[in-house]
Amino acid sequence: MKKARIKTPLGIAELTGDSYGLASVKVLDEGIVSAEIPSELQEPASQLEAYFQGILKSFDLKLNPQGTDFQKKVWKKLLEIPYGTTTSYLQLSKDLGDKKAIRAVASANGKNPLWFIVPCHRVIGSDGSLTGYAGGLQRKKWLLDMENPPSQQSLF
Numbered sequence: 001m002k003k004a005r006i007k008t009p010l011g012i013a014e015l016t017g018d019s020y021g022l023a024s025v026k027v028l029d030e031g032i033v034s035a036e037i038p039s040e041l042q043e044p045a046s047q048l049e050a051y052f053q054g055i056l057k058s059f060d061l062k063l064n065p066q067g068t069d070f071q072k073k074v075w076k077k078l079l080e081i082p083y084g085t086t087t088s089y090l091q092l093s094k095d096l097g098d099k100k101a102i103r104a105v106a107s108a109n110g111k112n113p114l115w116f117i118v119p120c121h122r123v124i125g126s127d128g129s130l131t132g133y134a135g136g137l138q139r140k141k142w143l144l145d146m147e148n149p150p151s152q153q154s155l156f
Contacts, residue, residue: 021064
């Protein structure tokens with residue numbers, strides 16, 4: 001597996017992947033940006049930069065996250081949540097065909113290794129509250145605000 005670290009507004013993002021695809025993206029609280037990005041990670045790094053600039057709304061990358069079949073099913077469903085929108089854990093469970101699987105869905109969501117790319121940050125509590133995010137709730141709020149900024153108020 002190749003690794004690269006790039007600067008983002010949320011910290012240093014560490015990308016891991018190989019010719020089979022991108023395996024993980026996570027943000028480190030500390031770290032040094034890579035001097036060179038391996039060829040396998042150049043496109044993911046470029047797309048992440050475009051995402052944080054507000055240019056890219058969805059990613060087009062070869063993904064290869066490691067997880068159970070159920071986790072991969074949840075992560076695939078997360079890819080269907082449009083930019084600028086949110087869904088609840090309950091709704092996600094229903095969309096997957098089992099509203100009683102809410103805890104399992106939440107657990108799979110929390111184990112998502114592809115932060116930002118697989119948008120687990122777009123899943124919130126049924127009451128609209130921000131709940132659980134491996135990167136911390138402050139990063140989750142920042143991402144949701146970036147994707148759906150409050151409308152500018154008119155003076156007229």
